[in-house]
Every structure is written in structure tokens, then in C-alpha cells.
Amino acid sequence: MANRGGAAQRPNSQTQGKICQFKLVLLGESAVGKSSLVLRFVKGQFHEYQESTIGAAFLTQTVCLEDTTVKFEIWDTAGQERYHSLAPMYYRGAQAAIIVYDITNMDSFGRAKVWVKELQRQASPNIVIALAGNKADLANSRAVECDEAQAYADENGLLFMETSAKTAKNVNEIFLAIAKKLPKNEQVSGAGSANQGRRLVESDSSAKTAGNCCK
Amino acid sequence: MNEEELLIRAAEERAIIVNKYAHGREEGAQIDPWEDPQFEIYHVTDRYGFIHDERIAQRNDKKQIQVEMEREKKWLKMAKEWDHHKRSPEKLRRRVYKGIPDSLRGTFWSRLLNLETIKQEQKGKYEEMRAIAWKWSPDIRQIDLDVNRTYRDHVMFRERYGLKQQALFNILSAYSVYNREIGYCQGMSQIAALLLMYMNEEDAFWALSALICDKKYCMHGFYIQGFPKLVRYQDHHDKIMNKFLPKLKKHLDRHGVDTGIYTLKWFFQCYLDRVPFRLALRIWDAYLLDGERVLIAVGYNLLKLHRQQLMRLGMDDILTYLQIRMERSEMDDDIVMESLQRCMEELKKAKLHYPGPSPPDELPKMPFGTFTEPTFEQKVGRRTSELTALERVATESVVLRRQQTEEQLEMDQLSPRPPGATSNGHHRLSHISGSDGGNLGGSKFSFDPSIDDASSLVSRRSLADTSVTSTADLSVFSSVTRSHAQDNSLDTHSNVSDESSGPRAITPTATPRALTPQPSAPSPDVVRIYVPYSSPSPPSPCRQNGDLPPRSLPCPLTSDQNKLIIKVDNNSQEEQTPIVEHGHLVKPFQLNSPEIDLK
Numbered sequence: 012m013a014n015r016g017g018a019a020q021r022p023n024s025q026t027q028g029k030i031c032q033f034k035l036v037l038l039g040e041s042a043v044g045k046s047s048l049v050l051r052f053v054k055g056q057f058h059e060y061q062e063s064t065i066g067a068a069f070l071t072q073t074v075c076l077e078d079t080t081v082k083f084e085i086w087d088t089a090g091q092e093r094y095h096s097l098a099p100m101y102y103r104g105a106q107a108a109i110i111v112y113d114i115t116n117m118d119s120f121g122r123a124k125v126w127v128k129e130l131q132r133q134a135s136p137n138i139v140i141a142l143a144g145n146k147a148d149l150a151n152s153r154a155v156e157c158d159e160a161q162a163y164a165d166e167n168g169l170l171f172m173e174t175s176a177k178t179a180k181n182v183n184e185i186f187l188a189i190a191k192k193l194p195k196n197e198q199v200s201g202a203g204s205a206n207q208g209r210r211l212v213e214s215d216s217s218a219k220t221a222g223n224c225c226k
Numbered sequence: 227m228n229e230e231e232l233l234i235r236a237a238e239e240r241a242i243i244v245n246k247y248a249h250g251r252e253e254g255a256q257i258d259p260w261e262d263p264q265f266e267i268y269h270v271t272d273r274y275g276f277i278h279d280e281r282i283a284q285r286n287d288k289k290q291i292q293v294e295m296e297r298e299k300k301w302l303k304m305a306k307e308w309d310h311h312k313r314s315p316e317k318l319r320r321r322v323y324k325g326i327p328d329s330l331r332g333t334f335w336s337r338l339l340n341l342e343t344i345k346q347e348q349k350g351k352y353e354e355m356r357a358i359a360w361k362w363s364p365d366i367r368q369i370d371l372d373v374n375r376t377y378r379d380h381v382m383f384r385e386r387y388g389l390k391q392q393a394l395f396n397i398l399s400a401y402s403v404y405n406r407e408i409g410y411c412q413g414m415s416q417i418a419a420l421l422l423m424y425m426n427e428e429d430a431f432w433a434l435s436a437l438i439c440d441k442k443y444c445m446h447g448f449y450i451q452g453f454p455k456l457v458r459y460q461d462h463h464d465k466i467m468n469k470f471l472p473k474l475k476k477h478l479d480r481h482g483v484d485t486g487i488y489t490l491k492w493f494f495q496c497y498l499d500r501v502p503f504r505l506a507l508r509i510w511d512a513y514l515l516d517g518e519r520v521l522i523a524v525g526y527n528l529l530k531l532h533r534q535q536l537m538r539l540g541m542d543d544i545l546t547y548l549q550i551r552m553e554r555s556e557m558d559d560d561i562v563m564e565s566l567q568r569c570m571e572e573l574k575k576a577k578l579h580y581p582g583p584s585p586p587d588e589l590p591k592m593p594f595g596t597f598t599e600p601t602f603e604q605k606v607g608r609r610t611s612e613l614t615a616l617e618r619v620a621t622e623s624v625v626l627r628r629q630q631t632e633e634q635l636e637m638d639q640l641s642p643r644p645p646g647a648t649s650n651g652h653h654r655l656s657h658i659s660g661s662d663g664g665n666l667g668g669s670k671f672s673f674d675p676s677i678d679d680a681s682s683l684v685s686r687r688s689l690a691d692t693s694v695t696s697t698a699d700l701s702v703f704s705s706v707t708r709s710h711a712q713d714n715s716l717d718t719h720s721n722v723s724d725e726s727s728g729p730r731a732i733t734p735t736a737t738p739r740a741l742t743p744q745p746s747a748p749s750p751d752v753v754r755i756y757v758p759y760s761s762p763s764p765p766s767p768c769r770q771n772g773d774l775p776p777r778s779l780p781c782p783l784t785s786d787q788n789k790l791i792i793k794v795d796n797n798s799q800e801e802q803t804p805i806v807e808h809g810h811l812v813k814p815f816q817l818n819s820p821e822i823d824l825k
Contacts, residue, residue, distance in 0.1 A: 042371040042375075060374065060375045060378035060379075062375050063372050064412075065412055065490065065491045065495065066490035067487070067490075069487075069545040069549065084542075089412055090412075091368060091412040093449075093451065094412065095617065096451075096613055096621045097490075097620065099625050100628055103625060118607065
């Protein structure tokens with residue numbers, strides 16, 4: 012794990028620990044459940060008829076890791092191919108990405124691979140990429156084998172989990188795994204500039220947002 | 227039926243009713259759901275058909291209903307003299323902005339869109355397209371996915387494969403083959419659904435078609451590959467923000483919420499789902515009457531009305547506000563619409579009310595309604611992994627906008643500020659604004675929080691007025707330019723500038739006197755000079771608002787790397803602030819030796 016506690020810590024914030032803020036983007040084919048994963052993670056809800064995302068939506072959620080609080084700024088993007096050209100606006104400067112496919116749809120897995128390639132080529136070099144095989148509750152109609160996806164993820168150094176926004180399976184887990192893998196020290200910087208991406212937040216100013224994490 | 231039969235029927239009927247009361251609500255009792263107060267849909271459905279999670283408080287809007295009934299009479303009268311009202315629409319306009327009565331909305335929307343004429347001209351075309359679509363449309367899969375999640379909280383679209391879902395599917399599929407340049411773009415399904423709430427299937431199809439190809443609305447440019455109209459409208463929105471709400475713009479930019487992030491859904495769906503539905507209907511009334519300029523004005527109006535709240539928020543909350551809270555706003559719709567009209571006037575005075583007619587790249591190129599068999603790739607839904615040239619332009623523009631905003635912010639941070647000055651405090655930012663229209667210099671005047679108020683525009687203009695006749699302290703200038711010379715990002719800016727369509731402003735580092743806060747009073751010490759910061763070659767031609775070429779990414783300059791050219795932009799006719807002093811037009815300030823070496 013990345014070294015912790017090395018970065019600037021305000022003397023009066025020791026009890027709170029360090030708060031890191033990361034930009035995370037969700038990408039993937041239309042209707043694979045990107046918005047649903049976020050909604051489950053952020054609000055614990057699931058809508059059967061989650062409306063389609065036009066452009067992108069933004070949400071935040073905070074998770075706690077030992078002495079560090081990780082705040083995700085989540086950009087949930089539109090899945091239709093037409094919107095692909097806008098994606099760089101959202102993944103630019105992102106430190107993490109979840110690429111989502113639908114385990115009942117082989118095409119969406121193919122599409123996920125294309126996203127992986129694009130991120131490897133265009134996004135920040137240190138971006139942490141996770142692959143999520145969503146709709147795991149529909150395993151009866153599975154079209155993508157878990158082993159196949161796992162093998163692909165291993166080859167490409169991706170985190171991988173099969174998730175279900177409906178049953179909440181592995182939803183928190185995948186975000187947590189990303190949080191663990193993200194570097195918490197100040198040296199590494201993403202492609203974004205001062206305004207985009209990871210930054211250390213003064214603990215006292217963010218105490219409010221950290222309220223809903225593991226305590 | 228003879229007497230005996232009648233008696234038998236009456237007896238049976240009586241027995242059934244008596245039986246129902248005798249058994250009351252015990253198990254097995256058959257109660258028509260519509261007769262029972264437990265039939266929640268009565269209580270959770272609003273007047274527009276949306277089903278809510280909780281019961282709706284019965285609002286005491288008897289007076290409102292009364293008003294609407296009165297209006298209905300007036301509108302029906304107006305319908306009889308429709309041709310007259312269309313020719314001289316003052317009264318019509320006044321009434322449209324007060325809201326078309328909901329019961330007549332479908333009728334008048336159809337009239338505003340000229341549906342009768344279109345249908346006459348295109349008899350049989352809709353059925354033809356629908357039949358072709360069922361057989362051939364390559365967008366069926368995406369349309370199906372979206373019909374399944376469009377306004378499922380509305381009574382009409384609640385039932386899977388219900389009548390209105392069928393209609394929605396049909397018009398979107400038919401349109402996908404009617405206009406093959408668009409096919410289907412996410413965002414269209416909500417518009418089609420809205421139309422279906424007020425019209426039948428075929429009318430809704432032609433209404434959608436009018437919105438997309440009629441030059442009054444021209445939504446075609448929004449939905450085609452690369453979204454060229456979106457980019458153009460966002461640029462225009464930026465111009466308005468810089469001129470009228472510079473402080474708010476700076477605040478949003480500083481929190482990473484630039485125009486590219488929040489305006490897409492506004493423009494693509496004409497504010498559906500971003501304002502309360504009842505207000506969206508009012509906006510749509512205006513949109514159908516006045517066309518695309520309404521899109522621009524509403525954006526400005528909303529930000530102006532909500533600016534005080536927005537100014538208090540950080541990134542997360544700004545986005546929540548724009549995405550969710552604005553939709554739940556309790557602000558009175560009449561107030562919003564009255565303000566909208568004032569905004570339209572204000573923008574008109576500033577010649578910013580209309581981003582101009584659609585340039586050729588936003589217009590349909592192929593004829594509508596002709597059938598060609600889809601290619602193999604389209605049929606099987608295979609994607610090209612590479613972006614097309616058009617899409618690359620879109621990508622570049624969105625990334626560029628973001629970069630420029632960030633660079634602008636970095637420059638702001640680098641520039642010297644009075645101690646203790648914060649974004650909200652009284653301060654003067656001093657730097658060169660070298661990026662595109664998204665970062666005009668208006669905000670450099672934002673030393674007073676009240677400056678975002680349109681009323682303070684007068685004082686801002688008078689600032690500009692005084693500037694020319696004041697003695698420009700050039701030593702101040704040079705210090706400013708030097709401080710920026712260290713900033714490499716200037717190089718990036720230099721090339722972008724010939725895209726620029728507006729003037730640039732430099733506010734020199736505040737002189738000590740000007741540091742004293744002087745709310746709204748024009749300070750004679752302020753110098754405002756427009757600096758179109760352009761690369762030496764080729765000279766940037768003057769462009770009209772609507773004719774901005776596709777943007778391109780900046781590339782490094784090969785020569786004159788550290789030279790900043792300052793000249794007074796006499797070419798930019800449309801945006802130049804007229805310089806008037808004591809009622810006389812003053813000749814613009816000229817710098818004869820235009821180059822200042824930054825080294």
C-alpha cells in the first residue's frame with residue numbers, strides 16, 4: 012500500500028486523519044448500470060427504471076480507510092456512443108475509473124475493453140482502473156464468464172469484481188478497493204491541474220462530508 | 227325487456243349492493259380500486275400526471291384554477307383569430323409568457339409548430355417511416371432501452387408496453403430512419419415523451435421533427451455527431467456570463483463547474499428535469515413561440531435568479547444545486563417568467579440575445595425520409611472505436627474549455643492580490659486574460675460583490691468610459707505583464723486567441739487608491755484596455771457570432787514565444803464597448819507601438 016501519513020498534516024487535525032479527494036469516472040456501454048452503481052454507493056438506493064444519463068451526473072461519497080478519509084468525486088457519464096466524444100472532459104485528470112459492463116451482454120464487455128484501451132492511452136498514467144461486471148444478480152442469463160473477465164483484468168492490471176447494484180453485492184467493496192489502491196501521498200500527481208483531481212483537503216473544512224463514513 | 231325481467235334485474239342489483247354492505251371490508255370483498263381511498267394513485271399523482279413517492283399536499287390553488295379558467299376563455303377566443311395573432315403576436319406573446327392553460331397546451335403547441343400544415347404536406351409519411359423503422363432501424367435497441375426508463379414516474383409511461391410507451395417507441399424509431407444523420411440521440415426520448423403528454427402519436431412525431439429541423443429551433447445541431455451546436459451555445463453562454471455574471475462565473479469556474487458541465491442537459495432538453503416540471507412547461511411555451519433564443523435566455527435567467535445561493539456553495543453543493551435542488555425550487559413560476567422576459571430584453575440590448583443562425587455544419591445535409599439500407603456495421607451494432615473528425619472537434623473543444631478555465635484560475639492565483647483578499651471579498655484581480663471568449667475580462671472588474679447585478683452594469687460601463695481618458699500608468703502595466711511572463715501557460719493561450727471573438731481586458735494591479743473598496747462608485751483610476759492577444763500570424767479575421775469555426779487545440783508557437791502583443795481591438799465590432807464621455811463618443815485608445823517584450 013502506498014505510504015500514508017507522509018503528506019502535510021495539520022497539527023490540529025490528528026484525530027480526523029488525512030482527507031484525500033479523488034476524481035473518479037464511470038464509463039461503459041449504455042444501460043449497463045453505471046448510474047445505478049453510483050446511486051447504490053452514494054445513497055444506498057436502487058431504481059428499477061433509473062433514467063438515462065444525459066451528458067453526465069456528479070455525486071460524492073466518502074469512505075474511511077484506517078487513518079485516511081477518501082472522498083470520491085464521482086462523474087457518472089452517458090453511455091450512448093454519441094456521447095463518447097465528451098468523455099475526455101470527465102476522465103481528464105481522474106485518478107480512478109470504473110469501467111462497467113453487463114454480465115448478460117457480451118457486447119458491453121467488448122465495449123469495456125475499448126474503454127480500458129482508451130484510458131490507458133489518454134488518461135493520467137497513474138489512473139487506477141476497476142472493471143465491474145454488473146447485474147450479477149442476473150447470473151442465470153450470464154453471457155460473460157467471470158474467469159474470462161478476471162483473466163482480462165489481470166492481464167491489464169485492473170481491479171475486478173462482479174457487482175450488482177440491485178442487491179448491493181460488491182458495490183461498496185469495489186469503491187473501497189479503489190480507495191485502497193490510490194496513492195495517498197502528495198508526490199504523485201494526475202494529469203489534471205490544481206483544480207482537477209486529487210488534492211489534500213484540510214480536515215476541518217471537510218468534517219461535514221466525512222460524516223457518513225465508517226465510524 | 228318485459229316487466230318480469232325488469233323486476234328480476236332490479237332485485238339482483240339490490241341483492242348485490244346489499245351484499246357488499248353486509249360483508250363490508252372483510253376478506254374477499256370486491257372493491258373497485260377507484261372507489262377506495264386506499265387507491266393511492268389519486269393522492270400521489272400531480273396535475274401533470276407524475277406519480278410521487280408521497281402524498282401530495284392538497285394545495286389551495288382555487289384562485290389559480292379560477293385564473294386559468296378565465297384564461298382558457300381568452301385563449302379560445304384567440305384561437306378563432308389565430309392568423310391575426312400570428313401576424314402581430316404582441317398579445318399572443320404576453321399571454322404565452324403568462325402560461326398557456328394546461329388544457330389547451332396541446333392545441334396551441336400544435337399551432338405554434340404549424341403541425342396541421344406539415345401533416346397535410348406529409349400525408350402517409352409517418353406510417354411509412356414507422357414501417358421502415360420496424361424493419362430496419364439500427365437504433366431500435368437503444369430506443370428500447372430508453373423507452374423503458376423515460377418518465378416511468380408518469381401515469382402515461384408507467385406501464386411497460388402501455389399505449390404511450392408504444393407511441394414513444396414508434397415515434398423515436400420512425401424518426402431514427404426519417405433523419406438518418408441523427409438517428410437516435412439520448413435526450414430525445416424525454417422530449418418525445420413530453421410531446422406525447424399533450425399530443426397524439428403522429429402529431430408528436432411531426433412536432434419532434436419541427437423542433438429538430440425548423441430553423442426556429444434547429445435542434446439538429448445539438449443531436450448530431452460531435453454536437454456542434456452545443457459547443458457554439460456554450461461559448462455564447464460564456465460570453466453572457468462574462469458580461470453579466472462575471473463573479474458567479476469565476477466562482478463556478480473556481481469550483482470546477484464550467485459551462486461545459488452544467489449546460490448540456492439544459493440545451494439538449496430545453497430545461498426538462500432541471501427545473502420543476504410546471505416551470506419547464508412554461509419555458510416550453512416560450513420556446514415554442516420564440517425559438518432557440520429562449521434556450522440562451524433561460525440559462526442566464528436561472529443563474530441570475532439563483533446566484534446568491536450558488537455563490538455560497540462549494541463544488542459538491544453547486545452541482546447538487548444545479549442537478550437536483552433547482553428542480554425542486556419553490557420559486558414562483560410567474561416571477562421566473564417575468565424575469566426571463568427582462569433577461570431577454572437585457573440580452574437584446576447587449577446584442578447577446580441570439581447566437582446567430584445555424585452555420586452549415588449544424589444543418590441537415592441529407593434529405594429527410596429517404597430510405598437506404600443500413601450498412602452491415604449499423605445492422606449488427608458494431609462500433610468504430612475511432613472517433614470521427616467531427617467528434618474529435620467536440621472532444622478538443624470540451625477539453626480546451628476545461629484547460630482554459632484551469633489556466634485562467636492558475637493565473638488568477640499567481641497574480642498579486644491585496645492581502646486577505648478572497649474570492650468573496652473586495653479585491654481586484656489583475657492579469658491578462660489571454661484565453662478565448664470563455665474568459666473575457668469582465669470579471670476583472672469584480673471588486674464589488676454587487677457587480678453581478680445587472681443594475682451595476684451602468685457603473686461598469688462608466689468604468690470603461692473613464693478608462694480611456696484616465697492617464698494610463700504604464701509602469702503598472704509592465705509589472706503585470708512581467709508577473710505573467712513567468713507563467714508558461716501564456717504560450718498555450720497565445721494561439722487560442724485567434725479563436726477569440728471578444729475583447730480582452732487588463733485591469734492593472736490596483737493602485738493604492740483603488741484598493742479602498744468603493745462599492746459601485748466608478749473609480750477613475752481603473753484603466754481598461756482591450757487586448758486581443760493573438761499570435762502574430764495569420765491576422766484573425768473578424769467573425770460574426772454565429773460563424774465561429776471549429777475550435778482547435780493550441781499548439782506551441784514557433785517564434786515570438788515571449789512576446790505579448792497589445793493592441794486596441796478595433797475589429798471586434800459587435801462586442802466593443804462604446805466609449806462615451808460626457809455624451810460624446812470618444813475615439814478608442816490606440817497603442818501605436820503594439821509590442822511589449824515580455825523578457
